[in-house]
Amino acid sequence: MQAKDSWLLPDGIEEILPEETQRVENLRSQILELFACWGYDLVIPPFIDFLDSLLTGSGHDLDLQTFKLTDQISGEMLGIRADMTPQVARMDAHNLKHAWPTRLCYVGTVLHTRGDALHKTRSPMQLGAELYGHAGKESDVEVIRLMLEMLAVAGLLNIHLDLGHVGIYRALSKQAGLTELQESELFDVLQRKARPELKILLDSYAIDQDLKAMLSKLPELNGGKEIMQEAQLVFAKANVEVKSALADLVAIADSLSAFLPDLPISFDLAELRGYHYHTGVVFAAFVPSLGKEIARGGRYDNIGAVFGRARPATGFSTDLKLLTALAKKTNGLTSKALIFAPFVEDIALTEKIRELRTQHQSVVQQLPGQTGSAQEMGCTSILEKDQQNWVVRPLA
Numbered sequence: 001m002q003a004k005d006s007w008l009l010p011d012g013i014e015e016i017l018p019e020e021t022q023r024v025e026n027l028r029s030q031i032l033e034l035f036a037c038w039g040y041d042l043v044i045p046p047f048i049d050f051l052d053s054l055l056t057g058s059g060h061d062l063d064l065q066t067f068k069l070t071d072q073i074s075g076e077m078l079g080i081r082a083d084m085t086p087q088v089a090r091m092d093a094h095n096l097k098h099a100w101p102t103r104l105c106y107v108g109t110v111l112h113t114r115g116d117a118l119h120k121t122r123s124p125m126q127l128g129a130e131l132y133g134h135a136g137k138e139s140d141v142e143v144i145r146l147m148l149e150m151l152a153v154a155g156l157l158n159i160h161l162d163l164g165h166v167g168i169y170r171a172l173s174k175q176a177g178l179t180e181l182q183e184s185e186l187f188d189v190l191q192r193k194a195r196p197e198l199k200i201l202l203d204s205y206a207i208d209q210d211l212k213a214m215l216s217k218l219p220e221l222n223g224g225k226e227i228m229q230e231a232q233l234v235f236a237k238a239n240v241e242v243k244s245a246l247a248d249l250v251a252i253a254d255s256l257s258a259f260l261p262d263l264p265i266s267f268d269l270a271e272l273r274g275y276h277y278h279t280g281v282v283f284a285a286f287v288p289s290l291g292k293e294i295a296r297g298g299r300y301d302n303i304g305a306v307f308g309r310a311r312p313a314t315g316f317s318t319d320l321k322l323l324t325a326l327a328k329k330t331n332g333l334t335s336k337a338l339i340f341a342p343f344v345e346d347i348a349l350t351e352k353i354r355e356l357r358t359q360h361q362s363v364v365q366q367l368p369g370q371t372g373s374a375q376e377m378g379c380t381s382i383l384e385k386d387q388q389n390w391v392v393r394p395l396a
Helices: 018-037 059-065 085-096 137-153 166-176 180-192 195-203 209-220 226-234 240-259 303-307 320-331 347-358
Strands: 048-050 067-070 077-080 102-109 125-132 160-165 265-268 281-286 295-299 313-319 339-341 363-365 381-386 389-394
Touching: 018 102, 018 125, 018 137, 018 320, 085 102, 085 125, 085 303, 085 313, 125 137, 125 320, 137 240, 137 281, 137 295, 137 313, 160 166, 160 240, 166 180, 166 209, 166 240, 180 195, 180 209, 195 209, 209 226, 226 240, 226 265, 240 265, 240 281, 313 320, 339 347, 347 363, 347 381, 347 389
Parallel strands: 160 265, 339 363, 339 381
Antiparallel strands: 048 077, 067 077, 102 125, 125 313, 160 281, 281 295, 295 313, 381 389
């Protein structure tokens, strides 16, 4: 016996109805066309994969977010992709094997075991672009500019960019000689920006006082470009890796400002998003109406090593469904032109409908005995016979 609520979906799983599907598809097409104009080739990773492949590089961060199952053929553990980036990295490292920089993009549904605190969806439509084979900050600038262009295509212009660099904390931890446990404890406190806990924790470590002072300042180093001047003073006694990371951040911000002088840019040197995955600059785009990032990315060098070829890499991703919802609020409703054709056994009518459809016009033909008028079906015009010819006329 069928349950009366069999139409219900699992928590965080959504279906998309025709009107919204059209919006999603229209935006998807526009963004992929943009990516193609920048030289990014579209790839389609598999929805299900060996678990080890899915958890490469970013694995520990994604482990709890990945649905797992046993392959009935091989007996191996499989996973449903929670992030396509490792799969795309495999394509670059193992399948394409280019010596030159490779630009790839992708779009498709991923599945998470849990939604985040703000948006409960567990089935985002991940869309992203990745650039492999170049280690310089110029490729970071390229992917950030592409991300901003993508958001502009979606009609989202009031964007705020946040920049960070995981290499700063990693280099300070190394310079301080922190154990793996200490580095993990400190990472957790910094992520929560719990300053009283941070002081207690640092006081318990037998490390140099200068390094304690530098680490304790990390949560305070967030704000506009003036923060980078303060950081130069705070990290005056840091090693060359820290100073190099600071210089890269300033150079990236300056380059972006040259292209987009009105772009608000802020820095957060305690931002450790994807710390076990990213290796350099990290970035995120925000809009004032939303309490979380709408797109994010960063550098994740050497992710392809496990696939036989370590390559520098940088890229970003977003949720196409979220972008579509935000674009809807910004751009309003765009109605679709739809032509109504009556049910008449007339070869001339059949040919006219075929001609219109080959011109990419939408035609829906009446079925015998159906209910619903042309207006009720959302049609904007109708095919009518004018002497010997069928012509399109607008509906009154």
